[in-house]
């Protein structure tokens with residue numbers, strides 16, 4: 001089949017008739033026509049179509065041999081530094097299409113799958129582990145260009161350190177091991193884009209205490225007993241003027257419920273193995289590969305925010321003020337740091353024993369942890385620069401009415417008419433203040449894990465020995481003097 005078109009993606013999602021619940025009802029009919037999903041499915045389809053644009057073909061796809069069908073670059077397992085560069089460029093083509101606002105553009109999960117497939121050695125020879133199945137599944141996913149969502153974390157009912165002592169009443173767990181496969185009951189915290197992908201990958205996050213929770217598998221989204229229960233939609237409305245971002249990029253997050261879901265053995269990658277669950281996450285390539293994708297996207301998102309900040313400055317003509325300059329400079333510093341950390345991770349990449357090129361972890365950890373803090377600050381800067389402009393944003397229909405000419409006059413900016421000025425500030429509002437925008441901040445803060453625990457990982461894994469030795473040497477010199 002090779003790389004898909006947007007239309008093929010849309011048809012496939014509509015045919016599934018996945019069990020998706022929103023506003024107290026199960027979605028009936030084509031999900032691509034539902035107001036909560038219309039925009040995001042269209043945007044996702046546009047991304048698939050980019051793989052077919054002739055001038056982008058070498059960036060977005062590759063062929064293993066000259067006569068083989070091309071597959072998505074997002075599935076590439078890098079063997080060289082040039083491959084990492086190709087991966088970055090592919091991510092950034094897709095990210096530019098959504099200004100980096102689609103955290104789950106297909107490259108995110110395709111990267112996760114490539115990371116898993118390149119980590120099968122961690123599972124080899126281990127009890128209840130099936131590396132061959134994972135490899136076969138990766139090949140199947142590449143050749144069919146499948147779309148994925150995923151869910152790793154358990155529901156948030158009790159996060160105390162001693163939570164494992166309590167009876168588990170919510171978490172998805174294996175309740176039966178039968179001839180046909182595993183039976184799963186319970187829930188997982190959430191899946192972004194849950195319900196609008198072909199498949200869902202379910203993995204245990206590290207730190208599992210009970211082997212019934214230690215599993216990994218992938219199943220079609222329409223598997224019997226699997227339910228996606230959506231939150232409230234953050235789509236403002238269908239208008240690209242009034243809701244320029246949420247009408248296109250609202251990805252939706254849904255709670256994932258497993259009502260006695262049968263996972264066939266062919267789709268089980270491991271089960272009942274706590275060590276495998278921990279090792280696969282920590283010793284496999286999930287972290288460095290996924291972080292490389294994430295930081296590549298975040299660079300583009302920061303470029304977009306910088307452009308928006310500067311346009312606000314120009315539109316109300318405030319560039320002469322020193323604090324305005326330093327606020328924009330904050331975004332520039334964030335952008336340049338992310339870019340530098342990303343390139344450092346590629347420059348210092350090393351090839352592992354399996355011949356896979358692994359980007360250096362630490363610069364990527366630092367970049368993503370910094371972004372967890374700087375992204376909410378960037379949106380604050382937009383608000384501080386925009387001030388009342390963020391709320392003097394009448395809807396398009398007001399400009400089309402008989403008072404439109406008054407609005408054009410009274411809301412004019414520096415050398416632009418009211419309608420254009422409001423269009424820009426409406427975009428800023430959607431990015432920083434709407435439900436969609438607030439969720440974007442929460443997403444960047446948490447989607448790759450708790451920022452507090454991430455900074456702990458940085459502290460605990462950073463080698464400081466040479467630095468303390470440096471100080472000791474300096475002290476010895478002082479004494480010698």
Ligand SMILES: Cc1cc2nc3c(=O)[nH]c(=O)nc-3n(C[C@H](O)[C@H](O)[C@H](O)COP(=O)(O)OP(=O)(O)OC[C@H]3O[C@@H](n4cnc5c(N)ncnc54)[C@H](O)[C@@H]3O)c2cc1C
Nearest residue numbers: 150151152153156159190191192442443446447449450452
């Ligand atoms: C918008 C969004 C989209 C997401 N999409 C997905 C997805 O598609 N798939 C998926 O699997 N996950 C997804 N996630 C989940 C994400 O991985 C988690 O939010 C993240 O790992 C943090 O877990 P939590 O939300 O359960 O927070 P908690 O772990 O419940 O943390 C809540 C608070 O308690 C503190 N806390 C809790 N435990 C500790 C501890 N041990 N030590 C110190 N402090 C602690 C935290 O610092 C935090 O302040 C998404 C999250 C968001 C917000």
